[in-house]
Structures are given as C-alpha cells and as structure tokens.
Amino acid sequence: MDKIKNILVTGGSGKIGRHLIPRLLHEGYRLRVLEFETDELPYPVENVELARGELGTPGLALELIKDMDCVIHLANTKENKERFMKANIQGTFDLLDAVYTSGKQVRQFIQAGSDARAGIYYNPRPYTMDENFPHRAYPGYYPFSKVLEETMCEQYRCQYGLPVTVLRFSWVHDEDDILAHGTLRKPDFGIPVWKELAETQEQKYFFEQDLDAAACMVHPDGTPCIRHIVALEDCITSIFCALGNPAAAGHAFTVAAPSAFSYKVLAEYISQKLDIPVLNFTNPIYHDFQHDLSKSRSILGFNPSYDIIRMVDKALEFRAAGHTRSSCKYPG
Numbered sequence: 001m002d003k004i005k006n007i008l009v010t011g012g013s014g015k016i017g018r019h020l021i022p023r024l025l026h027e028g029y030r031l032r033v034l035e036f037e038t039d040e041l042p043y044p045v046e047n048v049e050l051a052r053g054e055l056g057t058p059g060l061a062l063e064l065i066k067d068m069d070c071v072i073h074l075a076n077t078k079e080n081k082e083r084f085m086k087a088n089i090q091g092t093f094d095l096l097d098a099v100y101t102s103g104k105q106v107r108q109f110i111q112a113g114s115d116a117r118a119g120i121y122y123n124p125r126p127y128t129m130d131e132n133f134p135h136r137a138y139p140g141y142y143p144f145s146k147v148l149e150e151t152m153c154e155q156y157r158c159q160y161g162l163p164v165t166v167l168r169f170s171w172v173h174d175e176d177d178i179l180a181h182g183t184l185r186k187p188d189f190g191i192p193v194w195k196e197l198a199e200t201q202e203q204k205y206f207f208e209q210d211l212d213a214a215a216c217m218v219h220p221d222g223t224p225c226i227r228h229i230v231a232l233e234d235c236i237t238s239i240f241c242a243l244g245n246p247a248a249a250g251h252a253f254t255v256a257a258p259s260a261f262s263y264k265v266l267a268e269y270i271s272q273k274l275d276i277p278v279l280n281f282t283n284p285i286y287h288d289f290q291h292d293l294s295k296s297r298s299i300l301g302f303n304p305s306y307d308i309i310r311m312v313d314k315a316l317e318f319r320a321a322g323h324t325r326s327s328c329k330y331p332g
C-alpha cells in the first residue's frame, strides 16, 4: 500500500476522535474532519480542514472523500431511533459507495466496529470469542447499526474489493471512566447501573445515605462476572496498527485489553485504593465473555498494554490531578 497522507476522519469531536486527531497531526497526516452539531472542538482546528455536515446528506460523502487516500469512519449516533438510520446506515453506505464510485483513489477505509455486534454479555456463548463469532447483537438501535454497518463493509469488500478494515472496539475507557463505572457514587458510567441492581437492605442503605463502595458484579451463584473492555490508548494504538497496513485490508479485528477482568479483582483493587468497602451486586442476566486477540496480535501487530489495574491507576491519576470529566452526549 502506498504511503497514506490524506485522511478523512468522521466523528472528530467524539470520545475516540478527539484523541486520534492530535496523534494523526503529530504524525504529519493532512486531515479533513467531518463535524456535526459541535461548536467547541476539542482539538487544534487551525491544523485541520474542517467540513461541517450531517451524515446521510445527499452529495456530502463524495465531497468529503475528494483528494483523500484514507477514510477513518468514527461518526455514529448511539441509541437514537429517529437518527440512526440516516446517520449510521445511510451515512456509512454513502461513504462506502463514494469510495467505490470514485475509483481507486481511497486506498483504505477504516470502519469503527464494536463488540456490541456480538451481543457481549447479553447472550450465552463460548467463553472466548474470536472474529468468527457470528453477529448476534443485543437489543437496541446502536448494536443493530453496528451489525448493519459491518454487513455493508463486508459487501463492498467482497463485491468490489474495497480495502475495508473493521476495528471492533470493546467498551472504551478514558479519563476516570473505570472509577465512575466501578463505584456507587455519581457519575454512573455504563451498564449496569448499580442502583437498579440493589435488592438487599444493605445495598439500599448505601444509596439512601450516599455512601460509596466498590461494586462487584456477581452471578446468582456468587461467582464474579468476567468482562472485557479496552483503554482509549490501546484503541488509538489499534488504529495506527491498521493505518497503511496492507495486511489489515479486508479483515475485521478485535480491539480489547490484554485480558478480560474479573469484577472481584476490579472491586478489591478500587476498594484498597479508595479505602471504601466492596459491595456485591447480583446480575441474573449477565453472561461472562472474553475476547481472543490472536488475530489482532498476529496480523495487525496489536499489543495492548492497559490491563484493568493500569486502567484504575490511570483513572486515579486523572482524579488526583484535579481534572474533570469531558462532557459526553452518549455516556457509556
């Protein structure tokens, strides 16, 4: 693959995009960034060519990909029944079709996928999942759209040979997300929301008195739940592993932490660091899952470095430095 120089990034102001753009600029890429609905942009705008628009607008995609060698498609709306068809489905279709109809000018299309496409903890499954596990999304418009986006990518790859790479990110953690998720106090981050699982007098007392604790999610038999997520840093690393990598074309890759974590390990570590008790929460519908990273490691050279302990340490540093969490329209 010839060296990529010009990249269209969609969703630049999002959780992933806002960190990716400065890194791409630092590496010397010329960027065009699609922005929608965002006035204050969280990256140096003077160094990028800004395009304003809404995905799915007729003619927009062809304009956006002019003179570009690569598309990194991050823009996406989450649980939004009114918008997801236009933004996620029509928007992704328009970009793929523009790349196809414009000939061989765009040499790589990197699509942000998600492990939501496999339903993660909603479905019973083999404990370890690799890329061959079929699409089996959990209920909702967001996972539904991740399946449809991937299906379109696959069709454009097999029908027209488009060099599409799908990076299936696990749940991405940045800033102090893991502490927001792993403790009772606000802000709540992600699913489950611990208060909704509170059944015992003791659990309810913690919420009534606004007491903090580290949450340990367990199965009805008391064994801790197992989950796989990814640090934002490793997510960005995976994009650089794929970018301009001829071996990445035509493949989907799992992007997750070096290993899955047990909620017992997470809760005990947070408990020790914040000096708060551990409280168990039984989740009767949760199924353990962990990803198999063999393909990403061997073909992409993806070597993630943030395990759950390092994610907590980084979140503690974030709080100790007095930072406040970035605003996010779609928390979780």
Ligand SMILES: NC(=O)c1ccc[n+]([C@@H]2O[C@H](COP(=O)([O-])OP(=O)(O)OC[C@H]3O[C@@H](n4cnc5c(N)ncnc54)[C@H](O)[C@@H]3O)[C@@H](O)[C@H]2O)c1
Binding pocket: 010, 011, 012, 013, 014, 015, 016, 017, 034, 035, 036, 037, 038, 053, 054, 055, 073, 074, 075, 076, 077, 078, 086, 087, 112, 113, 114, 115, 168, 169, 170, 171, 172, 173, 330, 332
């Ligand atoms: N954050 C995660 O945990 C996670 C996990 C797996 C996969 N992903 C995928 O990674 C990608 C980026 O995720 P994120 O967390 O950075 O998203 P985000 O929600 O933080 O940002 C989404 C971006 O898309 C833009 N956007 C939304 N609707 C648009 C429209 N109609 N037209 C143009 N732009 C629009 C928003 O302005 C924003 O910049 C998404 O495809 C998402 O599905 C994210």
